[in-house]
Amino acid sequence: MRIGLFATCLGDTLFPDAVKATAVLLARLGHEVVFPPEQTCCGQMHVNTGYQREPVPLVRNFAEQFGDPSLDAVVMPSGSCAGSVRHQHEIVAARYGDAALRARVAAVKAKTYELSELLVDVLGVTDVGAYFPHRVTYHPTCHSLRMLRVGDKPLRLLRAVEAIDLAELPEADTCCGFGGTFALKNAGTSAAMLRDKTDAVRSTGADVCTAGDSSCLMHIGGGLSRIEAGTRTLHLAQILASTRTAPHPLPQPEATR
Amino acid sequence: MSSPTGGGTFLGLPAVPSRPPYGTGNLRGDRAFPEAAREELGNDQLRRNLAKATRTIRGKRLAVTAELPDWEQLREAGAAIKTDTMNRLPELLEQLERKVTEHGGTVHWARDGVEANEIVTRLVQESGSDEVIKVKSMATQEIGLNEHLESRGITAHETDLAELIVQLAGDRPSHILVPAIHRNREEIRDIFRAGIPGVDPGLDAVPAHLAAAARAHLRKKFMTVPVAVSGANFGIAETGTLSVVESEGNGRMCLTLPRTLITVMGIEKVLPRYRDLEVFLQLLPRSSTGERMNPYTSMWTGVTPGDGPQEFHLVLLDNGRTAALADRIGREALNCIRCSACLNVCPVYERTGGHSYGSTYPGPIGAVLTPQLAGMDAAKNDPNSSLPYASSLCGACFDACPVKIDIPSLLVELRHQHTERSGTTAEKLVMRAAAAVMRRPALFTAAQRVTAAPGRLVAGRDEVVSRLPPPFDGWTDSRDLPAPPRQTFRSWLASEEGAATLREAAEEGRRDREGRAAGREDDDEEAR
Numbered sequence: 001m002r003i004g005l006f007a008t009c010l011g012d013t014l015f016p017d018a019v020k021a022t023a024v025l026l027a028r029l030g031h032e033v034v035f036p037p038e039q040t041c042c043g044q045m046h047v048n049t050g051y052q053r054e055p056v057p058l059v060r061n062f063a064e065q066f067g068d069p070s071l072d073a074v075v076m077p078s079g080s081c082a083g084s085v086r087h088q089h090e091i092v093a094a095r096y097g098d099a100a101l102r103a104r105v106a107a108v109k110a111k112t113y114e115l116s117e118l119l120v121d122v123l124g125v126t127d128v129g130a131y132f133p134h135r136v137t138y139h140p141t142c143h144s145l146r147m148l149r150v151g152d153k154p155l156r157l158l159r160a161v162e163a164i165d166l167a168e169l170p171e172a173d174t175c176c177g178f179g180g181t182f183a184l185k186n187a188g189t190s191a192a193m194l195r196d197k198t199d200a201v202r203s204t205g206a207d208v209c210t211a212g213d214s215s216c217l218m219h220i221g222g223g224l225s226r227i228e229a230g231t232r233t234l235h236l237a238q239i240l241a242s243t244r245t246a247p248h249p250l251p252q253p254e255a256t257r
Numbered sequence: 258m259s260s261p262t263g264g265g266t267f268l269g270l271p272a273v274p275s276r277p278p279y280g281t282g283n284l285r286g287d288r289a290f291p292e293a294a295r296e297e298l299g300n301d302q303l304r305r306n307l308a309k310a311t312r313t314i315r316g317k318r319l320a321v322t323a324e325l326p327d328w329e330q331l332r333e334a335g336a337a338i339k340t341d342t343m344n345r346l347p348e349l350l351e352q353l354e355r356k357v358t359e360h361g362g363t364v365h366w367a368r369d370g371v372e373a374n375e376i377v378t379r380l381v382q383e384s385g386s387d388e389v390i391k392v393k394s395m396a397t398q399e400i401g402l403n404e405h406l407e408s409r410g411i412t413a414h415e416t417d418l419a420e421l422i423v424q425l426a427g428d429r430p431s432h433i434l435v436p437a438i439h440r441n442r443e444e445i446r447d448i449f450r451a452g453i454p455g456v457d458p459g460l461d462a463v464p465a466h467l468a469a470a471a472r473a474h475l476r477k478k479f480m481t482v483p484v485a486v487s488g489a490n491f492g493i494a495e496t497g498t499l500s501v502v503e504s505e506g507n508g509r510m511c512l513t514l515p516r517t518l519i520t521v522m523g524i525e526k527v528l529p530r531y532r533d534l535e536v537f538l539q540l541l542p543r544s545s546t547g548e549r550m551n552p553y554t555s556m557w558t559g560v561t562p563g564d565g566p567q568e569f570h571l572v573l574l575d576n577g578r579t580a581a582l583a584d585r586i587g588r589e590a591l592n593c594i595r596c597s598a599c600l601n602v603c604p605v606y607e608r609t610g611g612h613s614y615g616s617t618y619p620g621p622i623g624a625v626l627t628p629q630l631a632g633m634d635a636a637k638n639d640p641n642s643s644l645p646y647a648s649s650l651c652g653a654c655f656d657a658c659p660v661k662i663d664i665p666s667l668l669v670e671l672r673h674q675h676t677e678r679s680g681t682t683a684e685k686l687v688m689r690a691a692a693a694v695m696r697r698p699a700l701f702t703a704a705q706r707v708t709a710a711p712g713r714l715v716a717g718r719d720e721v722v723s724r725l726p727p728p729f730d731g732w733t734d735s736r737d738l739p740a741p742p743r744q745t746f747r748s749w750l751a752s753e754e755g756a757a758t759l760r761e762a763a764e765e766g767r768r769d770r771e772g773r774a775a776g777r778e779d780d781d782e783e784a785r
């Protein structure tokens with residue numbers, strides 16, 4: 001399958017390892033990974049903060065970059081960006097775009113997937129041949145859970161990982177408090193939510209907290225780092241890309257725990 | 258009432274004819290949400306009570322909604338009936354008026370809270386009483402009826418236990434359904450000791466004793482006060498029937514004992530048909546208290562000679578509802594049946610409590626409904642402008658809502674209306690600049706490059722950023738940020754290393770698959 005990879009602006013700039021892992025995983029599964037080089041950002045931050053005129057060029061650029069009919073599917077290692085493409089681009093296009101943009105947006109939307117959806121629904125795999133001998137807890141991010149309805153797909157993928165020790169996260173479906181600019185505009189409330197999330201993560205005794213979205217992981221990881229919890233954050237793709245021949249090393253030494 | 262269809266606004270810009278007026282009353286706080294929340298976040302007692310109470314109600318609700326095989330269809334039906342209602346609200350309201358009048362009631366139309374308060378005051382004065390007993394009602398709280406009556410020398414007695422606690426404490430309710438959710442038993446004992454005339458000074462904090470003290474107090478009022486004021490959960494256009502659902506039975510006392518009954522109902526509470534109750538009397542109790550059925554469902558149609566109140570007045574309250582209706586997208590908020598499920602699942606509400614919202618309507622629906630009813634003044638610092646931002650957009654409210662109001666989308670819509678109306682702000686300039694960079698891939702890559710180096714510098718050797726200047730200090734107050742990596746994804750991909758890594762991964766995968774296929778053949782071989 002020819003799969004267009006959207007790195008997301010955050011993944012491209014701050015968390016390239018998650019995107020690399022996505023590309024490596026798909027290549028290993030025998031698919032052609034295409035990276036349209038002019039891609040930038042889906043405009044989610046703009047729309048969620050109340051701006052819909054400003055991101056029109058971003059929506060247009062995304063549709064142009066990934067509209068290529070030779071791409072069978074478009075994937076991104078982010079539930080919230082996939083949510084933006086699938087739910088917000090058409091709102092922006094309906095309001096401030098033209099008919100051509102609306103048509104393009106609809107076409108791209110139909111083949112856009114978050115990573116676990118692509119793997120389970122489109123490619124039909126749950127066992128991706130991964131190996132990850134560590135204790136892991138999974139946080140289902142709000143947008144993948146309630147906007148995309150990925151359900152237990154990420155967990156099914158994780159359960160199939162060899163040697164993994166999966167610990168259930170208490171109150172898993174509660175928001176970590178990120179919410180994009182919410183974390184800045186309502187920093188105190190966001191921090192209170194984060195504290196409960198990091199407490200829950202710590203209670204699992206996991207080495208790694210994983211999720212399908214680098215932005216939420218940045219938030220949870222930022223909190224864990226501040227309280228020196230010793231639990232690291234890794235994107236789901238990084239666990240799935242880890243194999244016996246190329247295992248993912250844990251980023252921090254055990255000594256800091 | 259102004260025409261709800263005339264002011265078709267799409268972009269939040271006033272269309273012709275001009276937008277219907279906004280509502281008045283308790284629909285605007287005195288501080289922006291983040292400021293109010295800061296104070297409440299520091300209140301540990303509040304947070305503990307809220308966490309405990311919302312968690313309990315959440316569990317009960319999940320249990321009783323999961324047991325119905327057609328729960329999702331019920332939600333669909335509820336949403337459809339409400340949407341249909343809003344689409345033909347004027348005709349349904351006129352039908353309701355006709356039916357109520359036919360059955361001996363009198364209908365009054367109130368454009369806003371001020372008018373509604375005046376109407377009720379006049380009606381009470383005409384009855385000759387200087388006291389009223391009250392059924393728990395959001396609408397009368399919204400318009401500040403009690404305070405208004407007080408200013409005219411009329412005492413209103415709340416009869417719902419939690420409302421009574423709030424009233425005696427001189428407090429404001431913090432939850433639609435559990436107004437005293439922010440108080441614990443000991444606090445309630447103290448409030449009763451100080452507020453109920455003639456109460457046993459040795460009253461303790463045992464719930465049954467507290468309830469008994471309230472009961473003795475309220476009984477006297479039920480038996481002597483000749484006028485009651487209520488709200489309504491539903492008003493049936495087809496029959497002119499009004500309905501109140503409650504748990505305690507104190508509402509039933511108010512609705513049946515006095516000579517005069519005055520009901521203040523928001524115009525969005527109308528339902529087309531009697532049989533629509535079938536849907537809502539299942540949705541409401543299960544979503545709100547987590548009960549299969551609420552203990553008391555009262556219904557009355559006009560006046561029945563010799564039975565119950567002999568004078569019935571229905572005050573139909575607009576107070577910004579027509580303004581909300583004129584908003585093609587935002588009008589969905591009017592479908593709300595005030596079950597409070599969205600409050601109980603909201604992680605923001607759970608931590609900040611209801612008072613932070615500054616309105617009769619707190620929580621996720623309050624963050625939508627309050628600005629819809631009372632507007633967001635484009636002048637900066639209108640506390641209502643901060644409400645649509647009081648959400649992480651986690652979507653738990655949408656999942657819980659029995660009439661499937663897409664609250665996160667409405668919040669995003671209101672944020673858009675707000676930015677459209679607020680001219681050129683610093684934030685807008687930043688957003689524009691960000692979009693201008695991101696729309697041009699070459700600029701975007703350049704920006705990635707120039708921010709990475711200073712970012713790495715700030716982070717230092719441990720590769721962690723732990724202090725940032727405003728407006729980003731809110732982040733670093735309690736979270737670190739990783740240093741930008743040496744290489745972006747796109748430069749890695751363009752590098753020899755990137756290309757080689759992907760080639761190797763593809764080859765490894767091929768070998769694996771071939772190995773597995775060979776293994777299968779061997780197995781097959783053996784099987785044969």
Ligand code: SF4
Pocket residue numbers: 544592593594595596597598599600622654657658659660661662
């Ligand atoms: S918005 Fe929905 S969940 Fe919230 S109070 Fe209204 S009906 Fe209940």
